[in-house]
Amino acid sequence: MEELRTRMFTGMNFYRKQCPYCKHHFWTLNKDQESCGDQPCTPYLFIGNPPGKFRPESIRDVRERFLQFFERHGHVRIRRYPVVARWRSDVYLVGASIYDFQPWVTEGIVPPPANPLTLSQPSIRFTDIDKVGRSGRHLTGFEMMAHHAFNYPDKYVYWIDETVEYAHEFFTKELGLRDDEITYKENVWEGGGNAGECLEVLVGGLEVATLVFMHYRTVDGKYVEMPMKIVDTGYGLERIYWLLTGKPTVYDAVFGSFIERLRSKLGLPKPSDEMLMHMATYFGQLDPEVTSIEKAYEYISSKVGLDVGEVRNILKAQETLYILSDHGRTLSWMMADGAIPSNSGVGYLGRLLLRRMLRSMYVVGIEMPLTEIMNMELEFLRDDYPEVYEERQTILELVDLEERKFRELLRQAPGVIERVIRDRERRTGKRELSVDDLVTLYDSQGLPPEIVREIASSKLGIGVAVPDDFYSRLAARYQRQVGEEKPKVDVNPVEVQDLPQTKELFYEDMRLFRFNARVLRVIRGKYVILDQTAFYPEGGGQVADHGVIKHGRGEARVIDVQRVGPVIVHVIEGEAPGEGEVVEGIVDGVRRLDLMRMHTATHILLQSIRRVLGRHVWQAGAEKNVPFSRLDVTHYKLPSRDEIRKIEELANQAVLANQPVIIRWLGRTEAESKFGVYIYQGGVVPGAKLRIVQVGSDDEPYDVEACGGMHVSRTGEIGMIKIVRVEKIQEGVVRFIFTTGRHALSYAESLEDSISEISELTGVSKDAVVKGVNELVSDVRRMEGRVKALMRKAIKSDISEALGREVVIGRVGFTYIEYEGEDRSYIQEFAKEYLSNRPNTVLLVINRLNNGTEYLVYLGSESSKRVSVKDIMARLNEGVNGKGGGSATYGQGFTQTKPSIDVFVNIVKSVLQTININS
Incomplete structure (x- = not known):
C-alpha cells in the first residue's frame, strides 16, 4: 500500500518486507527480521523480559502517560463514553473509541467534541469470548486509548505521516522502547460502516496499537470515498501494560493482585x-x-x-x-x-x-x-x-x-x-x-x-x-438488528416525494389549536397533506392529535396523523377537501392538553423511578395516551409497595414545585457534552440538532431529555400524577400504568365508588372495608385448604379404581377412568399423581360434558418412550368423529357425540397392541 509509505519510514530507512506466513507487508528497522511480528507468526519475546525503560507501578500510570503525551501535542482530553451505545441503533455496545463518534461525527453531520482529541474508552467485544482465559491475551472488556483527528475538506488537522510519528515517539520517548523493537504491519480495517488502510503496531510478538486511516464508507460491500479523512487510532491499554511488565499473561498483569487474593x-x-x-x-x-x-x-x-x-x-x-x-x-x-x-x-x-x-x-x-x-x-x-x-x-x-x-x-x-x-x-x-x-x-x-x-x-x-x-x-x-418500521398509513413515500416539507406549526406554538392551511394533495380520498399543520403526528411515544378539517363542502374528522418522509399525512373520515383549497384545521385542544400533561409527566415519572430504584433504570418503551399512559423501564424485579409510594411522592413533589419546562434546540455535540447520553432515554434521535426538553431550572434541572413531543410550560399544569398499576411484562422490564390531571381525579372517584360498593356488599363501613375484606380472604383460604384436603382423598379413591382396571399390553400398562363434568385442574392433579408412581402406563380419561365428550390421554415418563400420543389421538379422532391433538406426553380431544366408554378403551388398546406387535 503506497499510501502507508510514510516520511518516517523513508527518513529513518525502514525496510518493507513480506511475512512468509500471513503474507502481509510490514515495516521494520531490523534487516534480519523475517516474520511480521504478530501472532501466530511470531512467538512472544517479552514475557519475563519486558522491553523499554518505563516500568509502571499500575495500569493508571500507562493511561495517564498516554493522555498527557497527546495533551502536550495539542489534543483535548475528553471523558470516556458509557459502554452501552445509547446514541446508536445498529449496535448495543461500544466496541472501539470510534464508536463514540459514529455515525454523527464520522458522517459530517455534527462536529466532534474537540479536534484533535484524546481519550481512554472502555470497550467490549464478544468476538473472542471463547478464547478468554485460554490464549493469555484476549479480553471481552478493555480500554482503548486513542487519539482522533477529523480532517474536513476545508480544515486539515493531520493525517498518516503525523499519526505514525506520534505513535513512534510515544513508544520510544515515553515508554523507552528501541526503534528496532517496533514493527508496523500493513492491513485494512473495517467497522461501523467505515473503512481505511491501517498500520498495526507490534512489539515482541504482541499487537499493541492500530493506526487506522479512515476515508471510506462501505456501501453494498464496496468502498466509497468520504469527504472526511479520519485518524482513528486504538492503543490497547491492557496490552501495553502487559508488555511493560513482562507478566506471563495479560490477566496476571492487569488483574494480578485480585487474582492472587481470589486464589488464596x-x-x-x-x-x-x-x-x-x-x-x-x-x-x-x-x-x-x-x-x-x-x-x-x-x-x-x-x-x-x-x-x-x-x-x-x-x-x-x-x-x-x-x-x-x-x-x-x-x-x-x-x-x-x-x-x-x-x-x-x-x-x-x-x-x-x-x-x-x-x-x-x-x-x-x-x-x-x-x-x-x-x-x-x-x-x-x-x-x-x-x-x-x-x-x-x-x-x-x-x-x-x-x-x-x-x-x-x-x-x-x-x-x-x-x-x-x-x-x-x-x-x-x-x-x-x-x-x-x-x-x-x-x-x-x-x-x-x-x-x-x-x-x-x-x-x-x-x-x-x-x-x-x-x-x-x-x-x-445477538448483534442489534434494526428492522424497518411498518408504515402506519397506506401512503408510499414515492407518492409525496415531490411535495415540500410540511411546516410544523405545533413546534412554533404548542397551544395553537386553530389554523388555516392549503391542501397540497388528497390521496385516495382519506389522506390529506397540507402545506402547514398544527396537528401533532404520532411520535416519541405520543399518540397523534385528533380534530376536524373544515372546508367548502363541509368538514372531515382527523382520526390519525403520521409522518411520511418530509410531509405530515392527516388520516380523515368524511368528505375530503379539494386540492389547492384553503381549509381551517381545528385540533381537539382538550385532548392535546391532556396529552401534554401525560408527556411531561412521563419525563418526571421516569426520573423519579431512577432516583428511587437506581441509575440502572432506562426507558424501555412508552405510550402517552388518555385516559392512561404507560412507561416501561429496565428493572430486575417488581418494585415494593413502599418504593412505588416513594416514586409517586417524588413525582408529585416535582409537580407541586411548579417547575418550568424549558424547550431549546441544541447541537448534538453540545447537548451530549452538557447532559451526557442520558438525553437518549426515549431512544436514538436523528439529526444534527436535538430538541431538548428540560424539566426544572438551569441551576438544578429535574430531568433533561431529547424529545420531539408536546409539553406543558410548567409542571403545576399536570395537576397530579397517579400510578395506577405496576407489573412485570418481561424479564428485566417493569411497566408503570399511570394517569394525570382530570383523568387522575376520575380514577380516584372510581376507586371511591368501588370501596362504596364493597362496603355495601360486605355490610361494613368504608373505614372497615379493608378489615372486612381481609377476613373474607382468610375465610376463602381456609375453605381452599379444606377443598384441597378433600380433593386428595378423592384422588386416592380414583387412583385405587384406576389401578384395579390397569392391564399390561405388550410392554406398557393401560388404564382408564370416566368422569361427569369434572374440573380440568382435578383431572390433571389425578393424572400427575397416578403417573408419578406408574411411569410406564398409558392413562385414558373420559369426561362427559353437556355438549359432548372430552377425551384425554396421559403418558408416563417411561411409556412416552414407547408410545406416540399422536398415533393414539389420530385413531380416537377417527373412531369417535372428534378433533384433537397433543404433545409428547399429553393428548386432548373432543367429540359432540357420546360414545360408550368401551369404544374409547377398545381404540386405545388396539393402538397399543399394534405398537407392541411392530416393536
Missing part, C-alpha cells in the same frame, strides 16, 4: 511463573477455531513435560480465575450503565457473561457465592472506575438474583435435558444432542453446554460434542 480465598494451587510462561506462549499461538482445546492441551503437555491430565487441571483452574477477572470487570461496566441480564437485547450479552462465569465455577467446583467474588473485584476496580463502584449495591443484587436462578436451573437440568433428548430420538431415531439442541437449551433454559455435556454423560450415558467457539457463536447471533 479459593485455595487453588499457584502454578510457577515458568509454567505460566509456557502456557501463555504456546496457547497464545494456538487458535481454538483451528485447533481443538484438547489437542492444545496435548501440545502444551509435550512442550512443558507434564502429564496432559495435570496440564488440563492446572489450565482449567487458571482459566476460571482469568474468566472471573475479565468477565467480572466487563459485566460491572455493563450493569453500571443499565444493562440488566435478561433473555433479549443487550441484557442477553450480560447474561452470557454471567452464565459463563457461573459455568466456570461449577466445572472446577468453586462453592463461594459469585456475589462475594464480584464484591472483591468491585473493590479492586474502585479507583479506576468510581462511577462503577457507585452502582455496587445494584450490581451485587443483580448477580445474586442470577446466581439463584442458575442454581435452580441446575436442579431442573437432568429432566430438561432428558426431554430434549427424547424429543430428538422421536424425531430422528437417534438418542443424541446436536449443536442446535445446545443452543436451544442455552437460549430457552439458560443451560451452558459444558453442564449439558456433563449431565448427559454422567446421568444419561450420552456423549455430547461442544464446539470450542460456542459462546462466540451465541454472541454473534
Whole structure:
C-alpha cells in the first residue's frame, strides 16, 4: 500500500518486507527480521523480559502517560463514553473509541467534541469470548486509548505521516522502547460502516496499537470515498501494560493482585511463573477455531513435560480465575450503565457473561457465592472506575438474583435435558444432542453446554460434542438488528416525494389549536397533506392529535396523523377537501392538553423511578395516551409497595414545585457534552440538532431529555400524577400504568365508588372495608385448604379404581377412568399423581360434558418412550368423529357425540397392541 509509505519510514530507512506466513507487508528497522511480528507468526519475546525503560507501578500510570503525551501535542482530553451505545441503533455496545463518534461525527453531520482529541474508552467485544482465559491475551472488556483527528475538506488537522510519528515517539520517548523493537504491519480495517488502510503496531510478538486511516464508507460491500479523512487510532491499554511488565499473561498483569487474593480465598494451587510462561506462549499461538482445546492441551503437555491430565487441571483452574477477572470487570461496566441480564437485547450479552462465569465455577467446583467474588473485584476496580463502584449495591443484587436462578436451573437440568433428548430420538431415531439442541437449551433454559455435556454423560450415558467457539457463536447471533418500521398509513413515500416539507406549526406554538392551511394533495380520498399543520403526528411515544378539517363542502374528522418522509399525512373520515383549497384545521385542544400533561409527566415519572430504584433504570418503551399512559423501564424485579409510594411522592413533589419546562434546540455535540447520553432515554434521535426538553431550572434541572413531543410550560399544569398499576411484562422490564390531571381525579372517584360498593356488599363501613375484606380472604383460604384436603382423598379413591382396571399390553400398562363434568385442574392433579408412581402406563380419561365428550390421554415418563400420543389421538379422532391433538406426553380431544366408554378403551388398546406387535 503506497499510501502507508510514510516520511518516517523513508527518513529513518525502514525496510518493507513480506511475512512468509500471513503474507502481509510490514515495516521494520531490523534487516534480519523475517516474520511480521504478530501472532501466530511470531512467538512472544517479552514475557519475563519486558522491553523499554518505563516500568509502571499500575495500569493508571500507562493511561495517564498516554493522555498527557497527546495533551502536550495539542489534543483535548475528553471523558470516556458509557459502554452501552445509547446514541446508536445498529449496535448495543461500544466496541472501539470510534464508536463514540459514529455515525454523527464520522458522517459530517455534527462536529466532534474537540479536534484533535484524546481519550481512554472502555470497550467490549464478544468476538473472542471463547478464547478468554485460554490464549493469555484476549479480553471481552478493555480500554482503548486513542487519539482522533477529523480532517474536513476545508480544515486539515493531520493525517498518516503525523499519526505514525506520534505513535513512534510515544513508544520510544515515553515508554523507552528501541526503534528496532517496533514493527508496523500493513492491513485494512473495517467497522461501523467505515473503512481505511491501517498500520498495526507490534512489539515482541504482541499487537499493541492500530493506526487506522479512515476515508471510506462501505456501501453494498464496496468502498466509497468520504469527504472526511479520519485518524482513528486504538492503543490497547491492557496490552501495553502487559508488555511493560513482562507478566506471563495479560490477566496476571492487569488483574494480578485480585487474582492472587481470589486464589488464596479459593485455595487453588499457584502454578510457577515458568509454567505460566509456557502456557501463555504456546496457547497464545494456538487458535481454538483451528485447533481443538484438547489437542492444545496435548501440545502444551509435550512442550512443558507434564502429564496432559495435570496440564488440563492446572489450565482449567487458571482459566476460571482469568474468566472471573475479565468477565467480572466487563459485566460491572455493563450493569453500571443499565444493562440488566435478561433473555433479549443487550441484557442477553450480560447474561452470557454471567452464565459463563457461573459455568466456570461449577466445572472446577468453586462453592463461594459469585456475589462475594464480584464484591472483591468491585473493590479492586474502585479507583479506576468510581462511577462503577457507585452502582455496587445494584450490581451485587443483580448477580445474586442470577446466581439463584442458575442454581435452580441446575436442579431442573437432568429432566430438561432428558426431554430434549427424547424429543430428538422421536424425531430422528437417534438418542443424541446436536449443536442446535445446545443452543436451544442455552437460549430457552439458560443451560451452558459444558453442564449439558456433563449431565448427559454422567446421568444419561450420552456423549455430547461442544464446539470450542460456542459462546462466540451465541454472541454473534445477538448483534442489534434494526428492522424497518411498518408504515402506519397506506401512503408510499414515492407518492409525496415531490411535495415540500410540511411546516410544523405545533413546534412554533404548542397551544395553537386553530389554523388555516392549503391542501397540497388528497390521496385516495382519506389522506390529506397540507402545506402547514398544527396537528401533532404520532411520535416519541405520543399518540397523534385528533380534530376536524373544515372546508367548502363541509368538514372531515382527523382520526390519525403520521409522518411520511418530509410531509405530515392527516388520516380523515368524511368528505375530503379539494386540492389547492384553503381549509381551517381545528385540533381537539382538550385532548392535546391532556396529552401534554401525560408527556411531561412521563419525563418526571421516569426520573423519579431512577432516583428511587437506581441509575440502572432506562426507558424501555412508552405510550402517552388518555385516559392512561404507560412507561416501561429496565428493572430486575417488581418494585415494593413502599418504593412505588416513594416514586409517586417524588413525582408529585416535582409537580407541586411548579417547575418550568424549558424547550431549546441544541447541537448534538453540545447537548451530549452538557447532559451526557442520558438525553437518549426515549431512544436514538436523528439529526444534527436535538430538541431538548428540560424539566426544572438551569441551576438544578429535574430531568433533561431529547424529545420531539408536546409539553406543558410548567409542571403545576399536570395537576397530579397517579400510578395506577405496576407489573412485570418481561424479564428485566417493569411497566408503570399511570394517569394525570382530570383523568387522575376520575380514577380516584372510581376507586371511591368501588370501596362504596364493597362496603355495601360486605355490610361494613368504608373505614372497615379493608378489615372486612381481609377476613373474607382468610375465610376463602381456609375453605381452599379444606377443598384441597378433600380433593386428595378423592384422588386416592380414583387412583385405587384406576389401578384395579390397569392391564399390561405388550410392554406398557393401560388404564382408564370416566368422569361427569369434572374440573380440568382435578383431572390433571389425578393424572400427575397416578403417573408419578406408574411411569410406564398409558392413562385414558373420559369426561362427559353437556355438549359432548372430552377425551384425554396421559403418558408416563417411561411409556412416552414407547408410545406416540399422536398415533393414539389420530385413531380416537377417527373412531369417535372428534378433533384433537397433543404433545409428547399429553393428548386432548373432543367429540359432540357420546360414545360408550368401551369404544374409547377398545381404540386405545388396539393402538397399543399394534405398537407392541411392530416393536
